[in-house]
Amino acid sequence: MEQVEDVINQIKIEFEANYQKAVNDGDFDTLFLKYFSKTHGSITNLIKSLPKLSAEEKRKIGPAVNDLQNELKARILEGKRQYEEKKELDANIDLTYTTPPASLGFMHPTNQVIREMNEFFRYYGFSVAEGPEIENADYNFRRLNLPEGHPATDLQDTLFIHEPSILLRTHTSSVESRILTQYDPPMRVVVPGKVYRNETANASNLAFFHHYQGFVVDRGITIQHLKSTLELFHKFLFGADVVLRYRYKYYPEVSPGMGIDMRCTFCKGNGCSVCKQRGWIEMLGSGMIHYNTLRSCGIDPEEYTGFAFGMGLDRLVMAKFGITDARKLYNGEMVYL
């Protein structure tokens, strides 16, 4: 037993000597391992030897070893703390000048907006869907109540791969007609994606841009659900004090159709260049899914009703990020800091 007490004393003396030499984190870690390593730590070994002692010895020596263990651990922790404190106040480290920021990756503004919008709709139980960009006239026009030669096809000058049957989709409604055909109601879906128009590029138009489409089909869906969903959506995006205007607007794939305008946030409705002096900014087109659309997609319009809405995203992204030329979003002129 005396032998053990000697060892304890020796450890104390040795520790004290080593402790005085320790100056940094690494030294304290080495010190810790020297005494507490699971394989070769002095105190670990001491503890391992305890079971060999008699009960009386254990009663005496046990607490002493325990105290030693606690004391040394506390000393090492304190040493480390003092070192950290000293380092923090080191006069040689000058923290007073600023530097350029560390580089962080940046998500494209359009995808940031899409993600924000998805977040809203997923909260309300919508799925996110996608579909092909190379599309046929059936899904892009015919099932959406747009027969060949209909004047409304002028609303969407089409880029054809083979006129009139194979084309680049002119709207994400083509995905709506695919999903209406493929799935059974009820459904709540949003569709972000690229769409194409045969337009000459200018400051606000490109031949491709981003659309955001959404639709709901279920029993008992009315135009009141459409208004409510879009009201909540605009409040989510633009704040609770947003002022909206609902008006009749024709779209071939819906009836009744509805257009939604937001009071211009720049001029508060007085008219400015952003709202083209209208006082209102056209936000999106919507309506109750057309009787013929539901029927041509295999859904019974006498049992189910639904609403749909669609919007161009690029103007929204431009407004949100203060971009004046839509081309810059996609032509590589935009860089991130």
Add this chain to the structure above:
Amino acid sequence: MKIPLEWLEQYVKVNKKPEEMAESFTSLGLMLDKPISHYENGKYRTPVLDLEHRMDRADWLSITGCACDLAAFENTTFNFPEVDTAKPPIISEKDRVEIKVLCTDLVNRFNTRIFKNVKVKASPDWLKNRLEAYGIPSINNIVDVTNYVMVELGQTMHAQDIAKLEKPEIVIRRARKGEKLTTLLGETVTLDENCFVLTQNDLPTVLGGIVGGISTGIDETTTDIILDAGNYNQTNIRKTSRRLKILNESVLRNDKFLHPDLTEIALQRATKLILELAGGKCYKNIDWYPNKIPPKILRLRFSRILMISGIELPNDYIKKTLERLEYRVVSEDKYAFELEVPFFRTDVEVEDDIISDLLRIYNYTYIPLQQLSATPPTEITPKIYKFEDKIRDACVGLGLHEHITDPLVAADENIKEQVRLENSQSSLKNALRTDIYPGLKQVYNNYLKHQKESVGLFEIGKVYTRHNKTRGLEDFIETRVTQILFVDKSKTPDENSTAVRKILAGLLQELGTAIYSLSKNAAGVTEIFVGDATLGHIGWNRIVLFNEKLLPLSGETKRVIFDFQNLRTDDLSLMLAPTILLGVVQNEISKASADIKSIEVLPSRFDDKTKNLKNVLFRINHFSNNFAEIRKTILKILEEKFNAVAK
């Protein structure tokens, strides 16, 4: 559609300011498109509304069409203009102008009247002012009346001087390929068999429904005229006008679904005005109208109104509103109204279109809000969508910037699988990309302009290829790709490639596909493999990953360690022939023991140039207590396979 308010007031009187009237029109579906302008000529002054037309309502290309809806919306009276309903005497056989329609698929109705002894002169001021406020210059009283009726009722008309007809006969036929016509504007257009013309003595005088020629026009010497109002195949008009790039007031109306019945009303109205303004006498000439269209009858169920709108509208309100919009109630029972749709409402196809009319007049603003309350349906978001979001987050986490570049590129004859467009307006954008890299490279060049030394970019998008020519959708493949570009100008290409591989390793680790290998194929491209599956390829400054191939091989990201792992590191320095690919050696080492977790390849400076051997250091992270055994196994394998020796 421009609406001079002074003109509009002839049909509907609304005690509102122009701005308020514009608001009403906007609610109805005719949005104010431009700021309200003001036309002024001497004492004549009027505000002019410019309203957006959405292609559906042919009748909204007439002032009376707009006035009828406004009257219903404002709950006031609509006054239809005065017409001459008296049946004119039939023209004598010797004075008759024969009408022969040879292209019966393109003409639905061709209705004509003859006026004798008219006096062609300047129009009165009221007529001139209204037309000019609308935007049409005044020519003479006869031409002005045709234009006035067009704007008022939406029906185009055309007057020709009978004295200038070489034969008393108008033949309407398809044009012949190469045939030419000089239009009223003095422009010569070349025609083909896809369009149709009015002819005199087999020579075209009018491009049907689109524009008149100069040869039979009205001037001050004219006394006898033939006035026609036609109804044509709107698809043909639309296609012909777009092909010949002629867009005018006639085309604007004739490329919509106008009803043939409108021709008769327009002739009656024009007769009233011509007799008033130019005198003379009116005669009925030929009305070519072989297939009369019966009235459209639709049933409007009250239950359907509730199903679409959620509002219970009183039957009286429904009836009154629809009658204001000129619907006629044919019969009614406790479930529905049987309605005759007004002939000019060619846009009304189904019951829900009538409900649209009801709700427009009810005013959308007053429709209540009701939140979606049913249980949300089963989610159908495809896995690939969420997966690409995960790739996006991982790339951003790795410090890469996301860009989106134009999928439209210039056609390249050398790329056989490229998808080409038939009708692009630009030769620089007439095909779809087969590779994202060129677009991203352009973005990179711009970063260089901003003096960025180290640039990491990525795009998640599609590339498009064509594999057959059956002209069906199955010919085309859209491949989802993650393209990464990383260049640090301060590094050598070799050093840069290490950084690119680190990005790949980090990305795949994050996606739960940490075990992969790199292998050079016969074409010299280094491909990325998981097992036998190729996930993409890698270059010194770029990575291409095929997202759909990566998805099934990805798993949960295992980056959180809860228990201490006694990971050990030992180095193995090897001398190898310079042609041996290090990825292959790395792969062999990894197979030597299940305890090996990862192997880093580090550059070394101790090449043996005399024996032409390169020195490579493999840093092996493992869990073994006995690395000596592993080392032996590794050396044995490498010696056999690559003649490698330990240094």
